[in-house]
Amino acid sequence: MMATPHMLAGAAIGRGLRRPWLAWPVAFGTHFLLDFAPHLDEHAMFGVEHGGPTPVEATAAILNFVLGLVLVGWLVWRRPDRRVMLGGAIFAILIDVIENIPALGPWLMAWPGTAWLTEFHHAFQRNVITSQWLLGIGTQVAVVVLSLALLLGRRPAQANSVAGGGS
Numbered sequence: 001m002m003a004t005p006h007m008l009a010g011a012a013i014g015r016g017l018r019r020p021w022l023a024w025p026v027a028f029g030t031h032f033l034l035d036f037a038p039h040l041d042e043h044a045m046f047g048v049e050h051g052g053p054t055p056v057e058a059t060a061a062i063l064n065f066v067l068g069l070v071l072v073g074w075l076v077w078r079r080p081d082r083r084v085m086l087g088g089a090i091f092a093i094l095i096d097v098i099e100n101i102p103a104l105g106p107w108l109m110a111w112p113g114t115a116w117l118t119e120f121h122h123a124f125q126r127n128v129i130t131s132q133w134l135l136g137i138g139t140q141v142a143v144v145v146l147s148l149a150l151l152l153g154r155r156p157a158q159a160n161s162v163a164g165g166g167s
Contacts, residue, residue, distance in 0.1 A: 006096070008089070013026050014081070020084050023084050065093070068093070
C-alpha cells in the first residue's frame with residue numbers, strides 16, 4: 001500500500017487510542033493488515049519485476065511519502081493530542097521507511113533478529129497488477145476516506161460531562 005493511506009490510518013489510530021504505548025504498536029501492526037488488502041503500489045506501477053527501484057518509482061514513492069507527511073501534519077498540527085497522532089503516522093509507515101534506507105534496509109533484511117519481520121512483510125503483501133488498478137486503488141481510497149472521517153469527526157463527549165459529573 002502507498003505511504004499516504006498507511007500514515008492517515010496511523011494518525012487515526014493515534015487519535016482513537018490516545019495513548020502512545022498502545023497507539024504506536026497498533027499503528028505498526030496495522031501496516032501489515034493494510035498490506036494484506038489487495039493494493040497497487042509504486043513498484044507495480046513504475047518498477048521492474050525482481051529489480052531494484054527505478055528512478056520514476058523512487059520519485060513517486062518519495063512524493064507520496066511527502067504528501068502523507070504534509071496531509072497528516074496539516075490535519076493534526078493544532079490538536080492537543082498531535083504527538084500521539086504524528087507518532088501513529090510514523091509507526092504505521094516505519095517498516096517501509098527503514099527497508100528503503102540504503103544503510104538500514106539490507107541490514108534489517110539480513111540480521112536474524114529482524115530478517116523474519118521483513119520476510120513476513122513481503123510475504124504478507126497482496127500487490128495487484130496494473131490491469132487490476134480499480135481494486136488496487138479502491139482499497140487505498142477506502143482507507144483514506146475512513147481515516148479522514150475518523151480524523152475529522154467529532155470525538156464523543158467524555159463520560160463525566162455526559163453524566164453531569166464534570167463542573
